[in-house]
Amino acid sequence: MGSQGSGEGGGCSRKPRFLCLHGFRTSGEIMRKQVGKWPESVLGKLDMVYLDGPFPAEGKSDVDGIFDPPYYEWFQFNQEFSAYTNFDECLEYIEDYMIKQGPFDGLVGFSQGAILSAGLPGLQAKGVALTKVPKIKFLIIIGGAKFKSPEVAEDAYSSPIQCPSLHFLGEMDFLKPYGLELLEHCVDASVIHHPKGHTVPRLDEKGLDTMMNFIDKIQNILAEKDQPIIKKLRKLRKLKKLKFCQENKLCSQAQSQLQSNVVIGTQNQNNDTCPLPNPIWAFLQPVLSPAIHAFCSNPSSAAGVGSVGAVPSMQNPEDISYLTQREAAEIDEILMGPLGFSVDQLMELAGLSVATSIAEVYKPSEYNRVLVICGPGNNGGDGLVAARHLYHFGYKLSVCYPKRTAKPLYAGLVTQLESLSVPFISVDDLPLDLSKDFDIIVDAMFGFSFHGSPRPPFDNLIQKLVCVNKYDQTREKSSVIVSVDIPSGWHVEGDGGVEGIKPDMLVSLTAPKLCAKKFFGPHHFLGGRFVPPSIADKYKLRLPPYPGTSMCVRIGRPPQVDISALRENYISPEFLEEQVEADPFDQFRKWFDDVVAAGLREPNAMALSTATKNGKMYTNYESQKAHELSENPRASLLFYWDGLNRQVRVEGSVQKVSDEESDQYFHSRPRGSQIGAIVSKQSTVVPGRHVLYDQYKELEEKFSDGSLIPKPKNWGGYRLKPELFEFWQGQQSRLHDRLRYSPEEINGQQVWKIERLAP
Ligand SMILES: NC(=O)C1=CN([C@@H]2O[C@H](COP(=O)(O)OP(=O)(O)OC[C@H]3O[C@@H](n4cnc5c(N)ncnc54)[C@H](OP(=O)(O)O)[C@@H]3O)[C@@H](O)[C@H]2O)[C@@H](O)CC1
Numbered sequence: 190m191g192s193q194g195s196g197e198g199g200g201c202s203r204k205p206r207f208l209c210l211h212g213f214r215t216s217g218e219i220m221r222k223q224v225g226k227w228p229e230s231v232l233g234k235l236d237m238v239y240l241d242g243p244f245p246a247e248g249k250s251d252v253d254g255i256f257d258p259p260y261y262e263w264f265q266f267n268q269e270f271s272a273y274t275n276f277d278e279c280l281e282y283i284e285d286y287m288i289k290q291g292p293f294d295g296l297v298g299f300s301q302g303a304i305l306s307a308g309l310p311g312l313q314a315k316g317v318a319l320t321k322v323p324k325i326k327f328l329i330i331i332g333g334a335k336f337k338s339p340e341v342a343e344d345a346y347s348s349p350i351q352c353p354s355l356h357f358l359g360e361m362d363f364l365k366p367y368g369l370e371l372l373e374h375c376v377d378a379s380v381i382h383h384p385k386g387h388t389v390p391r392l393d394e395k396g397l398d399t400m401m402n403f404i405d406k407i408q409n410i411l412a413e414k415d416q417p418i419i420k421k422l423r424k425l426r427k428l429k430k431l432k433f434c435q436e437n438k439l440c441s442q443a444q445s446q447l448q449s450n451v452v453i454g455t456q457n458q459n460n461d462t463c464p465l466p467n468p469i470w471a472f473l474q475p476v477l478s479p480a481i482h483a484f485c486s487n488p489s490s491a492a493g494v495g496s497v498g499a500v501p502s503m504q505n506p507e508d509i510s511y512l513t514q515r516e517a518a519e520i521d522e523i524l525m526g527p528l529g530f531s532v533d534q535l536m537e538l539a540g541l542s543v544a545t546s547i548a549e550v551y552k553p554s555e556y557n558r559v560l561v562i563c564g565p566g567n568n569g570g571d572g573l574v575a576a577r578h579l580y581h582f583g584y585k586l587s588v589c590y591p592k593r594t595a596k597p598l599y600a601g602l603v604t605q606l607e608s609l610s611v612p613f614i615s616v617d618d619l620p621l622d623l624s625k626d627f628d629i630i631v632d633a634m635f636g637f638s639f640h641g642s643p644r645p646p647f648d649n650l651i652q653k654l655v656c657v658n659k660y661d662q663t664r665e666k667s668s669v670i671v672s673v674d675i676p677s678g679w680h681v682e683g684d685g686g687v688e689g690i691k692p693d694m695l696v697s698l699t700a701p702k703l704c705a706k707k708f709f710g711p712h713h714f715l716g717g718r719f720v721p722p723s724i725a726d727k728y729k730l731r732l733p734p735y736p737g738t739s740m741c742v743r744i745g746r747p748p749q750v751d752i753s754a755l756r757e758n759y760i761s762p763e764f765l766e767e768q769v770e771a772d773p774f775d776q777f778r779k780w781f782d783d784v785v786a787a788g789l790r791e792p793n794a795m796a797l798s799t800a801t802k803n804g805k806m807y808t809n810y811e812s813q814k815a816h817e818l819s820e821n822p823r824a825s826l827l828f829y830w831d832g833l834n835r836q837v838r839v840e841g842s843v844q845k846v847s848d849e850e851s852d853q854y855f856h857s858r859p860r861g862s863q864i865g866a867i868v869s870k871q872s873t874v875v876p877g878r879h880v881l882y883d884q885y886k887e888l889e890e891k892f893s894d895g896s897l898i899p900k901p902k903n904w905g906g907y908r909l910k911p912e913l914f915e916f917w918q919g920q921q922s923r924l925h926d927r928l929r930y931s932p933e934e935i936n937g938q939q940v941w942k943i944e945r946l947a948p
């Protein structure tokens with residue numbers, strides 16, 4: 190387990206921000222995919238921004254047929270690579286982007302992007318490029334080389350590259366000799382050797398270690414650099430007037446005050462020249478906002494954990510409390526002693542929290558096969574409870590519980606699982622490679638009472654989990670490890686060392702233990718929503734408030750989501766032409782009944798799309814609807830029923846219903862909705878919510894005698910006469926069902942033709 194500068198020293202835990210420069214005639218999107226082979230344990234620690242080169246490819250791309258266009262290039266060159274075209278434009282383009290979207294800490298480059306990245310620090314030092322942005326502090330060079338243009342090289346390599354750099358050298362890469370030349374020019378270089386050619390390689394075990402060490406190193410450097418800023422922030426947080434600020438108005442004043450103070454502070458303290466307050470502010474915001482909120486909440490309000498020293502937006506893990514082993518055990522004793530809880534109660538809530546945290550991140554449609562490994566103590570009990578809840582959430586469960594505890598509580602939990610036919614697997618029967626058979630492995634072996642080194646059979650089980658991390662390097666979709674309260678084998682106040690397990694998710698219970706500071710996986714959750722204010726007070730707990738009725742809350746920011754990779758692998762029943770109703774109205778009714786039976790919210794919610802005369806479609810721009818319908822009385826309705834992976838689209842012509850019908854419907858609605866319709870002059874600008882609220886209150890008072898609320902003149906209904914239906918059902922591997930019903934005349938009779946459309 191590596192360490193991060195943030196940890197106990199109270200440094201900065203922000204992710205290093207890298208601008209990624211892609212290879213010749215590829216694109217930012219392609220590089221994102223190439224780098225996407227690296228595990229989450231790496232990507233989760235870096236903030237990577239992928240930029241397209243400034244010039245569309247002027248010729249054929251080497252990745253044509255492998256990755257989709259468009260392709261871009263950074264600059265052009267002659268056959269000998271000794272003279273460049275558009276090079277200055279390229280430098281300006283990158284600088285401009287860094288000004289607008291920065292600040293960036295470093296550059297990651299592949300191929301042409303790597304040559305460029307490795308040359309930029311030298312050009313910057315010479316004042317030839319990137320003069321208006323902070324100094325480049327780190328480099329990751331994949332398949333790189335030096336510039337061959339003598340003029341450019343003269344500036345770029347007039348002195349050695351001082352910043353820490355990580356170089357990928359491929360055994361089969363035609364650029365390897367040139368990569369070695371570049372390496373000699375770098376004074377603080379680490380190297381990842383790989384057997385492949387000119388490519389962004391996966392990380393093998395050794396490569397991963399080197400990468401993790403590099404990340405540790407740069408995080409430490411950043412933490413040191415940011416230390417003055419953090420100190421400044423702490424000082425600012427102590428400003429007395431902020432402490433007493435309780436009103437929103439005051440808050441925003443305080444925020445802007447804080448903002449301007451911080452920007453000045455940053456410029457004074459940091460050696461990097463950055464004349465741009467906005468980007469600096471953008472980078473500081475994650476550190477600042479929790480503090481601002483915390484000061485604005487009323488410290489005397491009391492309502493559970495969230496209230497005592499609560500931080501409403503807990504985006505900075507540095508601000509929350511961590512417990513020592515002794516404190517965790519003490520809280521345990523108080524809860525089950527004077528506070529009257531039973532162990533079963535707490536275990537049930539803890540296990541439920543673990544299950545809901547898992548379900549929040551890993552959907553059963555994608556991560557279905559779960560193995561829960563339970564230890565001999567209460568941590569193991571939490572695992573048994575979580576297994577039961579996960580079963581009911583739709584996962585396929587298996588449990589490994591090698592050292593069963595004879596107490597009735599545990600026997601009961603086992604019986605409950607057996608009654609659900611959940612298999613119990615012995616250690617010997619577990620497969621060698623757990624990641625082959627399981628998508629999620631829940632580590633519920635040891636919690637806060639762990640001490641010493643793991644004894645058999647848990648030593649081997651922990652080793653198996655360590656191997657899961659390693660196997661996962663080579664797989665597209667990896668299995669994930671979720672640790673309950675503490676990653677097993679880690680010291681409660683320390684970490685698991687280099688050879689310890691590295692969970693993807695940690696669900697801390699009651700409050701995180703000190704070791705959680707060393708957890709750098711992508712998902713840290715808190716569960717155990719039962720801590721009364723007396724405990725929160727006594728231990729000065731600062732914990733994030735649980736949202737709504739949730740049993741869990743995330744600590745820190747969620748990892749960045751690659752929108753292009755968001756894709757549900759739907760699992761749905763068959764939907765075949767032979768099975769469907771001949772009449773689309775009957776088929777619609779059938780699906781609608783399923784939705785109602787499944788208890789989905791608002792089954793009749795739909796999106797109405799209208800079209801203007803020129804055929805342009807709009808959705809949900811309510812104020813435009815009537816106008817558009819008068820221009821073109823055609824529309825389509827879309828019903829989307831998420832829980833069932835289904836949607837229905839209905840197209841047709843639209844007509845106004847009679848005033849009488851509108852009136853009747855208006856008065857069938859709840860009186861609150863009737864008043865709401867009067868209050869809302871839809872889509873007009875309102876000065877504030879209070880205006881609507883005041884008008885609402887006034888009308889509520891006016892009609893409090895139960896008298897008829899008149900329908901506003903401009904309120905009415907439309908009816909769509911269906912002329913085409915399309916039923917869609919999500920299926921695995923994007924092979925969705927789409928059945929279209931369109932009218933057809935056969936022998937003078939109007940019938941519905943049913944056709945299957947390609948997904
Ligand atoms: N109060 C709370 O806030 C709540 C706490 N909850 C949960 O309880 C957890 C704490 O439970 P816990 O105290 O039972 O201890 P836990 O860590 O499960 O294991 C102890 C067992 O492991 C054994 N063992 C120890 N070291 C070992 C080694 N090196 N190698 C092998 N074995 C070793 C030890 O045996 P011993 O060494 O004592 O012989 C004993 O049998 C906590 O983390 C949370 O998950 C929630 O349920 C509800 C709210």
Ligand SMILES: [K+]
Nearest residue numbers: 632635673675
């Ligand atoms: K555990």
